[in-house]
Amino acid sequence: MNYKETAVLYLVCVLTFILSGFLLFSKNISRRLYLLTIIAILCIEGAYIGIRWFDTGHPPIFGTFEATLCASWMLILFSVLIDRKAQFARIVIPIAALTLFYGLNFDKTGKPLVISEQSYWVYFHALFAWIAYGFYIFSFAGAVTILVNQTTPTPLFTKEGERGGVDLFTYQTLLWGFFAQTIMFALGSYYSIRLHGSWWVWDPVEYLFAVSWCLYAIPIHGRILYGWGPQRIAWLILLGMVGTILFYWGLIYFPWATYHIFDTELKIH
Amino acid sequence: MFKGFISFFGSRQLSIGLLIAGAIYFFYLTILWFLNMRPPAHFMVWSPLLVIITPFFANVLISLFTRHYAYTGNILFHAGFFIIAIGVMLSLLYRFEGTTVLTEGAVFWGEKNNYITYNRKDNFERLAPKVSLKLDKIVPEYWGERLHFIRLDGEISYPAETLENKGVVRLNGGLKVNGARMRHSGFGFAPEILLEDVKSGLIRRQTVVMRLFPPGSEDYLELGSHKIYMQIFSDPVAEKGKLQNRSMNLVEPILRVRVTWLGQPIYEGVLKKGEVIRLGTTNMSFTGVKYWLQIEIERDPGEMGVIIGFIALLAGLLLRLVKQEIKQKA
Numbered sequence: 001m002n003y004k005e006t007a008v009l010y011l012v013c014v015l016t017f018i019l020s021g022f023l024l025f026s027k028n029i030s031r032r033l034y035l036l037t038i039i040a041i042l043c044i045e046g047a048y049i050g051i052r053w054f055d056t057g058h059p060p061i062f063g064t065f066e067a068t069l070c071a072s073w074m075l076i077l078f079s080v081l082i083d084r085k086a087q088f089a090r091i092v093i094p095i096a097a098l099t100l101f102y103g104l105n106f107d108k109t110g111k112p113l114v115i116s117e118q119s120y121w122v123y124f125h126a127l128f129a130w131i132a133y134g135f136y137i138f139s140f141a142g143a144v145t146i147l148v149n150q151t152t153p154t155p156l157f158t159k160e161g162e163r164g165g166v167d168l169f170t171y172q173t174l175l176w177g178f179f180a181q182t183i184m185f186a187l188g189s190y191y192s193i194r195l196h197g198s199w200w201v202w203d204p205v206e207y208l209f210a211v212s213w214c215l216y217a218i219p220i221h222g223r224i225l226y227g228w229g230p231q232r233i234a235w236l237i238l239l240g241m242v243g244t245i246l247f248y249w250g251l252i253y254f255p256w257a258t259y260h261i262f263d264t265e266l267k268i269h
Numbered sequence: 270m271f272k273g274f275i276s277f278f279g280s281r282q283l284s285i286g287l288l289i290a291g292a293i294y295f296f297y298l299t300i301l302w303f304l305n306m307r308p309p310a311h312f313m314v315w316s317p318l319l320v321i322i323t324p325f326f327a328n329v330l331i332s333l334f335t336r337h338y339a340y341t342g343n344i345l346f347h348a349g350f351f352i353i354a355i356g357v358m359l360s361l362l363y364r365f366e367g368t369t370v371l372t373e374g375a376v377f378w379g380e381k382n383n384y385i386t387y388n389r390k391d392n393f394e395r396l397a398p399k400v401s402l403k404l405d406k407i408v409p410e411y412w413g414e415r416l417h418f419i420r421l422d423g424e425i426s427y428p429a430e431t432l433e434n435k436g437v438v439r440l441n442g443g444l445k446v447n448g449a450r451m452r453h454s455g456f457g458f459a460p461e462i463l464l465e466d467v468k469s470g471l472i473r474r475q476t477v478v479m480r481l482f483p484p485g486s487e488d489y490l491e492l493g494s495h496k497i498y499m500q501i502f503s504d505p506v507a508e509k510g511k512l513q514n515r516s517m518n519l520v521e522p523i524l525r526v527r528v529t530w531l532g533q534p535i536y537e538g539v540l541k542k543g544e545v546i547r548l549g550t551t552n553m554s555f556t557g558v559k560y561w562l563q564i565e566i567e568r569d570p571g572e573m574g575v576i577i578g579f580i581a582l583l584a585g586l587l588l589r590l591v592k593q594e595i596k597q598k599a
Contacts, residue, residue: 025515092402111412111417111418112412112417112419113420114417114418114419115418115421115439115440115441116440116441118419118441119441121441161433175586175589175590176590177582178310178586179586179590180586182581182582182583182586186579186582186583189575189579191441192444192577193572193575194441194443194450194452195440195441195442195452196440197366197452197565197567198299199357199575202298202307202314204298204302204303207296207298207299207302208295208299210291210292210295211292211295211296211299214291214292214295215287215292216288217293218285218287218288218289221281221284221288222285224343225281225284225285226285226573247299256301259520262546
């Protein structure tokens with residue numbers, strides 16, 4: 001990574017950090033400024049991803065740094081697409097910033113893909129993983145909003161963030177996240193039969209996928225079958241999200257290797 | 270009794286309960302992995318899974334017939350699990366898996382004795398795919414000097430009778446011949462050894478598939494009471510009197526040989542191409558090194574079933590989502 005690329009990356013980090021600070025500590029931030037800033041971050045980070053893609057010859061899916069780059073960019077993209085009114089920005093943008101900062105701790109060298117990763121099936125598998133991550137983070141933000149508003153008399157966000165709207169938004173993003181996660185699994189499973197000769201590999205990443213898939217299916221079924229209220233749904237989403245984040249990002253710290261490649265410095269495929 | 274059975278196994282409580290049980294089960298497997306039980310014993314995996322999956326299918330089946338699922342999308346999504354299950358059953362019953370090891374230039378005819386292992390011992394003729402091929406060339410590429418493959422292609426011609434088609438066998442499959450998927454799962458160096466019996470003058474040339482990759486790895490072959498331990502230096506260079514590898518590519522490779530006879534070391538040295546060592550009444554020389562590739566040949570009649578099942582799952586979910594959005598907008 002040359003100094004120009006490093007400068008672009010750190011510019012993205014600084015912008016995301018400043019925006020997160022404003023969102024967390026300032027009561028009034030103009031929507032226009034918010035929108036302009038996230039569009040700027042989206043473009044600069046997108047350009048950085050594009051340069052890196054060109055340099056390494058593959059989309060950024062290899063190693064924790066590239067994963068966090070994609071995850072944070074996806075959150076910013078979703079903010080532009082579905083949260084222009086900054087209803088959930090106080091939660092989503094700091095998570096995007098944290099994701100990005102977490103990735104900075106890892107090796108940023110651009111590496112060519114190992115042969116097991118060289119496939120469009122893997123690229124789309126990773127893409128849908130990040131789409132699911134984006135929806136689930138918004139669903140998590142909705143869940144936090146529901147739970148905070150339950151105890152706070154004045155709405156934390158804007159008028160559109162009232163209970164009914166947030167409840168529906170949370171549920172819809174949960175469903176779309178579930179859909180994207182299922183696509184991710186189907187693609188990964190098909191690729192697994194090409195690579196390992198079996199649809200399912202007894203691997204912790206697949207276990208954790210199944211845990212989070214079941215956890216997210218519980219509120220969906222609860223709402224459809226029993227009409228569970230927003231609070232209960234919100235708690236379950238929180239549980240699903242906390243588990244997913246802790247285990248997914250934390251998996252590399254456990255000593256045993258997985259078939260999924262996260263970070264070549266820490267894990268041997 | 271029957272009504273009670275149907276109402277219990279088709280109940281909503283069981284649906285939610287099974288999802289919780291599913292999450293706990295996979296969390297339990299994760300814990301086993303953290304405890305380094307990889308893979309855990311069969312009963313630890315399959316017994317709890319059967320306890321969950323049997324009522325799950327009963328629950329889904331009863332719900333499909335008792336119309337618990339109100340929307341087409343829901344029906345399609347849950348029916349997808351059955352289609353996947355049928356595909357998996359077909360795979361378990363009729364899937365053929367065979368492994369062969371070929372060196373560059375070798376021919377595979379698809380006969381029983383061409384496989385080093387295969388899973389359908391009794392039904393070989395019926396289930397084995399009609400595949401034959403010649404492995405023309407193996408092309409490995411690495412990222413710099415690291416053990417990080419950026420390419421490992423097995424270039425083949427098929428069928429072996431006519432060699433009219435060309436294809437590439439890769440790690441992640443792709444190549445399908447007569448319904449059989451081919452991928453490679455192992456790679457290494459195969460030294461070519463020339464053995465000459467001094468008494469009879471009989472000469473035998475053998476390409477020996479050994480686990481000598483990456484360079485520096487040691488493997489052995491047995492010749493009567495002799496054990497010949499070998500290491501390959503694929504691209505050798507002598508630095509301060511010590512042999513080193515410049516790269517993992519084959520550039521004038523040499524062998525480091527250590528021979529024992531009845532467990533006693535009798536020879537240790539470096540063998541260059543054409544050099545001879547005497548082992549009892551046999552002269553052994555090394556004439557070159559080839560690559561070998563382990564190729565997996567699989568035919569799975571259940572594959573299409575699983576793919577259709579996945580499509581049903583996704584179509585069901587999408588239908589449910591789109592319908593819901595339309596309903597909310599209206």
